[in-house]
Amino acid sequence: xxxxxxxxxxxxxxxxxxxxxxxxxxxxxxRNIKVRKINISYKALFSKNELxxxxxxxGNSLGCSFAIDExxxxxxxxxxxNCAIRNCIKKAFNESENIQxxxxxxxxxxxxxxxxKHFRIKAKQVKYNEEDMIIIAVDDITELEEQKQIxxxxxx
Numbered sequence: 001x002x003x004x005x006x007x008x009x010x011x012x013x014x015x016x017x018x019x020x021x022x023x024x025x026x027x028x029x030x031r032n033i034k035v036r037k038i039n040i041s042y043k044a045l046f047s048k049n050e051l052x053x054x055x056x057x058x059g060n061s062l063g064c065s066f067a068i069d070e071x072x073x074x075x076x077x078x079x080x081x082n083c084a085i086r087n088c089i090k091k092a093f094n095e096s097e098n099i100q101x102x103x104x105x106x107x108x109x110x111x112x113x114x115x116x117k118h119f120r121i122k123a124k125q126v127k128y129n130e131e132d133m134i135i136i137a138v139d140d141i142t143e144l145e146e147q148k149q150i151x152x153x154x155x156x
Contacts, residue, residue: 020039020040022039022041022137023041023139024041024137024138024139025038025039025041025045025046025137025138025139025140026038026039026041026042026135026136026137026138027039027042027053027061027135027136027138028126028128028133028134028136029058029089029133029134029136030131030132030133031093031132031133032057033057033058033074033075033086034055034056034057034058035053035054035055035056035057035058035061036054036055036128036133037054037128038050038053042138045110045138045140046061046062046063046108046110047110047111048061048063057074057075058074058085058089059073059074059075059077059080059085059086060073060074061074062085062108063108063109064077064083064106064108064109065106065107065108065109065114066078066079066080068109074086084102084103084104084121085102085104085121085136087102088100088102088121088123088136089123091123092123092124092125092134093125093132093134096125096132098124099122099123099124100121100122100123100124101120101122101123102120102121103118103119103120103121103141104117104118104119104121105117105118105119106119116142117140117142118140118141118142118144118145118146119138119139119141119142120138120139120141121136121137121138121139122136122137123135123136123137
């Protein structure tokens with residue numbers, strides 16, 4: 001059974017804590033893979049405001065390079081079938097009791113610039129406004145991965 005977070009997210013103090021004070025970029029997506037709620041860290045990481053994101057498909061909201069480069073909607077690009085975020089969301093809906101965890105290396109458009117990013121993604125099915133949704137936490141590990149590559153290059 002999905003975790004019920006309606007009351008938690010609607011309570012002002014809990015909502016502020018969960019969505020505005022955690023360092024991870026957090027967002028909710030519905031079964032149509034549309035973004036329904038974001039936090040301040042999401043806005044900062046992807047340089048987006050709520051009007052750019054809410055009720056838009058996940059990949060288009062995030063600035064997925066495939067969606068932008070191919071000028072298509074999330075779910076219809078040549079790479080959507082291989083998308084780690086999309087597959088993580090689908091798996092979270094199918095395995096509602098489990099937290100899904102994946103790593104993603106992908107180009108995103110942030111401030112209209114293509115940037116290669118490394119993300120750690122965790123997803124879990126929840127209830128929000130009586131609807132099954134997926135809550136997703138994104139941690140930017142790009143700097144860590146770049147430092148790891150520098151150390152590997154130096155070792156070689």
